Amino acid sequence: MMGIGRLVVSLKSKLKALKPKKCYDKVDKSESMRIEIRSKKAQKLIQETLKIADSPKNKSYVF
Template sequence: MEMMGLERLVVNLKSKLRSLRIKKLYDKIEKSESMRVEIKSRKAQKLIAETLKFADSPRNKSYAF
């Protein structure tokens, strides 16, 4: 009989913990147009840096004669 009470207690605790995690502590901020442009700019800069790093590596040198 003790197991039934213990199991019920565990189930109740799990459900309470799940409900606490789901609650939002803040309102989601919608991205403005300037924020979107900034994000795209950062992604573009990162892609350019990766491309230049790859192009400058000695293993990838190809010479056109």
């Protein structure tokens, strides 16, 4: 039974080696992409802050 497992593993590794690997050129981030990323991070941070501020557990004032 263990021989079959080793055979399957070796066949999988041989098949992976036969597959042609895709070569992609790395694209540098443009300034607009950096701004977009910062904007999304800022929006996410604002949403999390508002969610925490609106939760009833964090009410520090009493009416």
